[in-house]
Amino acid sequence: xxxxxxxxxxxxxxxxxxxxxxxxxxxxxxxxxxxxxxxxxxxxxxxxxxxxxxxxxxxxxxxxxxxxxxxxxxxxxxxxxxxxxxxxxxxxxxxxxxxxxxxxxxxxxxxxxxxxxxxxxxxxxxxxxxxxxxxxxxxxxxxxxxxxxxxxxxxxxxxxxxxxxxxxxxxxxxxxxxxxxxxxxxxxxxxxxxxxxxxxxxxxxxxxxxxxxxxxxxxxxxxxxxxxxxxxxxxxxxxxxx
Amino acid sequence: xxxxxxxxxxxxxxxxxxxxxxxxxxxxxxxxxxxxxxxxxxxxxxxxxxxxxxxxxxxxxxxxxxxxxxxxxxxxxxxxxxxxxxxxxxxxxxxxxxxxxxxxxxxxxxxxxxxxxxxxxxxxxxxxxxxxxxxxxxxxxxxxxxxxxxxxxxxxxxxxxxxxxxxxxxxxxxxxxxxxxxxxxxxxxxxxxxxxxxxxxxxxxxxxxxxxxxxxxxxxxxxxxxxxxxxxxxxxxxxxxxxxxxxxxxxxxxxxxxxxxxxxxxxxxxxxxxxxxxxxxxxxxxxxxxxxxxxxxxxxxxxxxxxxxxxxxxxxxxxxxxxxxxxxxxxxxxxxxxxxxxxxxxxxxxxxxxxxxxxxxxxxxxxxxxxxxxxxxxxxxxxxxxxxxxxxxxxxxxxxxxxxxxxxxxxxxxxxxxxxxxxxxxxxxxxxxxxxxxxxxxxxxxxxxxxxxxxxxxxxxxxxxxxxxxxxxxxxxxxxxxxxxxxxxxxxxxxxxxxxxxxxxxxxxxxxxxxxxxxxxxxxxxxxxxxxxxxxxxxxxxxxxxxxxxxxxxxxxxxxxxxxxxxxxxxxxxxxxxxxxxxx
Numbered sequence: 001x002x003x004x005x006x007x008x009x010x011x012x013x014x015x016x017x018x019x020x021x022x023x024x025x026x027x028x029x030x031x032x033x034x035x036x037x038x039x040x041x042x043x044x045x046x047x048x049x050x051x052x053x054x055x056x057x058x059x060x061x062x063x064x065x066x067x068x069x070x071x072x073x074x075x076x077x078x079x080x081x082x083x084x085x086x087x088x089x090x091x092x093x094x095x096x097x098x099x100x101x102x103x104x105x106x107x108x109x110x111x112x113x114x115x116x117x118x119x120x121x122x123x124x125x126x127x128x129x130x131x132x133x134x135x136x137x138x139x140x141x142x143x144x145x146x147x148x149x150x151x152x153x154x155x156x157x158x159x160x161x162x163x164x165x166x167x168x169x170x171x172x173x174x175x176x177x178x179x180x181x182x183x184x185x186x187x188x189x190x191x192x193x194x195x196x197x198x199x200x201x202x203x204x205x206x207x208x209x210x211x212x213x214x215x216x217x218x219x220x221x222x223x224x225x226x227x228x229x230x231x232x233x234x235x236x237x238x239x240x241x242x
Numbered sequence: 243x244x245x246x247x248x249x250x251x252x253x254x255x256x257x258x259x260x261x262x263x264x265x266x267x268x269x270x271x272x273x274x275x276x277x278x279x280x281x282x283x284x285x286x287x288x289x290x291x292x293x294x295x296x297x298x299x300x301x302x303x304x305x306x307x308x309x310x311x312x313x314x315x316x317x318x319x320x321x322x323x324x325x326x327x328x329x330x331x332x333x334x335x336x337x338x339x340x341x342x343x344x345x346x347x348x349x350x351x352x353x354x355x356x357x358x359x360x361x362x363x364x365x366x367x368x369x370x371x372x373x374x375x376x377x378x379x380x381x382x383x384x385x386x387x388x389x390x391x392x393x394x395x396x397x398x399x400x401x402x403x404x405x406x407x408x409x410x411x412x413x414x415x416x417x418x419x420x421x422x423x424x425x426x427x428x429x430x431x432x433x434x435x436x437x438x439x440x441x442x443x444x445x446x447x448x449x450x451x452x453x454x455x456x457x458x459x460x461x462x463x464x465x466x467x468x469x470x471x472x473x474x475x476x477x478x479x480x481x482x483x484x485x486x487x488x489x490x491x492x493x494x495x496x497x498x499x500x501x502x503x504x505x506x507x508x509x510x511x512x513x514x515x516x517x518x519x520x521x522x523x524x525x526x527x528x529x530x531x532x533x534x535x536x537x538x539x540x541x542x543x544x545x546x547x548x549x550x551x552x553x554x555x556x557x558x559x560x561x562x563x564x565x566x567x568x569x570x571x572x573x574x575x576x577x578x579x580x581x582x583x584x585x586x587x588x589x590x591x592x593x594x595x596x597x598x599x600x601x602x603x604x605x606x607x608x609x610x611x612x613x614x615x616x617x618x619x620x621x622x623x624x625x626x627x628x629x630x631x632x633x634x635x636x637x638x639x640x641x642x643x644x645x646x647x648x649x650x651x652x653x654x655x656x657x658x659x660x661x662x663x664x665x666x667x668x669x670x671x672x673x674x675x676x677x678x679x680x681x682x683x684x685x686x687x688x689x690x691x692x693x694x695x696x697x698x699x700x701x702x703x704x705x706x707x708x709x710x711x712x713x714x715x716x717x718x719x720x721x722x723x724x725x726x727x728x729x730x731x732x733x734x735x736x737x738x739x740x741x742x743x744x745x746x747x748x749x750x751x752x753x754x755x756x757x758x759x760x761x762x763x764x765x766x767x768x769x770x771x772x773x774x775x776x777x778x779x780x781x782x783x784x785x786x787x788x789x790x791x792x793x794x795x796x797x798x799x800x801x802x803x804x805x806x807x808x809x810x811x812x813x814x815x816x817x818x819x820x821x822x823x824x825x826x
Contacts, residue, residue, distance in 0.1 A: 013732065027486075027487055027488055028486040028487055028488065029485070029486020029487055029488035029489050029575065029576065030486075030487075030488040031488060031489075031575070034488050040685065040735055040736070041683075041685035041686075041689075042685075045683065045684070045685060045727050045728060045729065045734075045735065045736025045739070046727070046728060046729025046730070046734045046735065046736050046737075047735065048732075048733040048734070048735060049735070050283075050284070051453060052283055052287045052288070052289070052291070052452040052453060052454060053287075053289070053291060053292050053452040054452070054453075054492065055292060055492050055493065055571065056567075056570075056571070056574075057291045057292050057378070057380075057381060057567070058283075058287040058291045058292070058452065059287065060283065060284065060287050074574055074575075076574075076575070096423055096732070096733055097732050097733040098733070100733050102423075103284070104400075107284075107285060107400075110389075110392060111392045115348070115389065115390075115392070115393045116347065116348035116389070118346060118348075121346065122342040122343065122345040122346040123301075123342050123345065123358060123359065124345055124357075125356075125357040125358065126350075126353055126357050127353060127357050128352065128353040128355075128360075131350050131353060134350055135350055135352075135375065135376075138350055138375070138382060138385065139378065139381075140385075141291070141381065142286055142287075142385075173350075174348075177348070177350070210570075
């Protein structure tokens with residue numbers, strides 16, 4: 001492993017900025033977040049980066065490393081042998097400072113999703129096989145890397161038309177809960193815009209939790225919309241069997 | 243220059259947006275109060291997410307003999323009987339209801355074959371008791387509370403740092419805080435304040451704690467006149483990662499041992515046989531951590547100074563299903579496949595048992611109108627915390643603190659007043675390090691702090707070394723008065739570190755003072771010069787209070803259990819086991 005690492009880190013704010021180079025000593029097992037902490041402690045104490053756990057549990061340190069959307073705490077510097085490591089903030093959200101972006105839009109949308117409405121009171125009786133798929137969705141750490149990479153949001157900035165993969169997964173976990181009674185299909189078709197997803201699966205690729213966002217979450221939601229709006233007879237049959 | 247500030251008025255102000263803070267907010271809001279929650283991170287990112295193994299509650303879904311008496315018994319025994327027994331009692335009684343409530347709000351726990359909430363074994367719990375979701379239980383818990391908070395009427399302020407709690411004639415009156423985004427200040431007046439800011443594990447270098455664990459709320463409350471208790475009790479989790487250096491300290495969940503993981507030394511010996519032949523790997527954390535430490539000291543450590551933990555006999559499929567986070571963590575960070583090979587683990591700072599001294603039922607501190615819940619409060623865990631008890635703690639006492647604050651509102655009159663001059667003075671103090679040069683670098687001060695704590699108040703302690711540590715801490719406190727940082731107010735981590743370091747120093751001084759006073763070994767406190775647990779110290783807690791700016795330490799009697807609770811410890815076995823033996 002090289003003894004010295006070169007990082008090129010975006011420094012700037014809402015009005016703009018540019019990358020700045022830092023050279024730091026390499027430590028075995030170092031992740032990019034460690035490298036940024038070294039810079040903070042020794043070279044630029046005002047370098048802004050969000051982080052909490054450094055263990056890939058909290059989803060705070062999302063950024064773009066050499067063009068890929070990743071968690072800083074889960075990306076090792078020795079993955080970039082003899083390369084300059086370019087670190088930039090998530091592209092889809094407005095920069096506050098350096099690597100910190102304004103992700104408040106996501107929290108606004110989370111608030112607009114109808115909450116869990118169980119049919120009965122706890123304790124519930126549910127089989128493991130019936131909750132396996134929603135447990136997959138509940139692994140989400142809300143890093144918003146999927147939101148960042150979704151081209152509907154990233155290239156087209158269509159935040160008013162489509163709420164993005166994170167919100168789809170949140171709705172999928174509620175819709176597929178064995179005891180939930182609320183109906184979010186109208187919302188999915190309407191304001192949340194599930195139809196805008198054209199299944200490029202970029203979100204699935206970047207998910208640090210390995211959630212199969214498109215295949216297991218978004219496509220079944222699209223099917224629910226199709227059932228209700230475009231297959232009234234099938235929808236009726238399913239309703240009677242519910 | 244006088245600063246223009248944003249002003250807010252609330253009935254209940256909650257400082258801290260982890261599990262305890264959110265649960266308190268839900269309770270206070272459901273009672274009709276106007277509630278605000280302040281968190282220094284984004285919502286849902288608090289240290290709660292790092293809890294892995296489970297939440298302890300005697301649901302008795304897999305072991306029908308379990309009940310609150312046995313959970314109480316386990317908690318008191320592991321705390322070495324200096325716990326506040328009343329806290330342990332209400333805790334054991336109410337934990338099951340708090341867990342079921344989460345299910346009602348959308349949490350999806352792992353299931354038993356008959357469709358109930360699954361429970362796993364954990365260190366020093368008599369029965370299989372930890373409700374869990376794989377190895378990400380804390381995340382499930384905070385996500386559920388986050389989702390619940392969005393449905394009740396609570397104002398959540400994200401990425402905002404409180405720096406001072408004000409009092410009016412001794413009563414809590416409000417707090418001043420700044421937004422990390424742009425450094426502008428906000429003043430919150432409140433009729434009651436709940437502190438729920440977690441622990442201070444960042445005072446140590448090898449730690450499993452997130453950056454937030456700097457003890458802000460406990461330090462703020464201490465400065466406002468609140469008492470701290472059991473500060474010497476700092477928990478080393480036996481199993482943190484030890485290699486490579488970049489990941490040293492990151493938690494390896496106790497769930498690995500709960501699921502059958504075995505500890506071995508460099509000679510292949512299952513060394514827990516020597517230290518706790520009955521409970522083996524599932525002994526209490528203080529015992530396992532010390533055992534690993536002793537093996538390493540005796541020259542039987544792994545290449546990088548730890549012990550081997552082996553779960554390979556459970557097979558890849560089982561490991562990936564029950565411990566998916568651990569599997570990924572070792573693959574990604576250490577190039578180790580835990581389904582194929584044993585891995586190195588060693589003690590890491592995990593939890594602070596001590597904290598604000600509170601009333602067991604209302605969570606009230608000695609400062610009227612000021613409440614505390616969760617890791618920042620002391621008393622429940624005594625000298626050592628059981629795994630899984632902290633997630634249950636934040637639920638039970640989060641709710642109790644919210645209810646306690648409500649009850650206080652009903653019994654009190656008027657709104658306490660904030661003194662504008664005092665507020666301006668605090669803002670000037672907070673701004674002073676910014677853009678100045680020539681002072682101490684907060685990161686450097688933090689590093690020294692961590693070195694002092696590791697050297698003098700670590701896993702093993704002695705009187706002379708603690709005394710030396712205290713002198714160093716007092717010197718560091720003086721140095722820390724003059725920290726400076728470059729840059730502006732806009733999201734400036736160096737400036738944030740100034741506040742964090744100041745808070746940790748205030749608390750670390752009391753850790754050392756408590757450790758000096760407790761001239762015995764008990765739970766997490768291991769004194770090489772006083773190796774035995776002594777009856778006389780089992781009767782006291784050490785309490786710290788600020789008097790004229792100086793930390794004063796005094797002893798207070800441990801509250802004595804009533805006869806019916808004492809009898810639970812005289813059955814010859816844990817209550818659930820004794821009871822079922824009787825039936826047979």
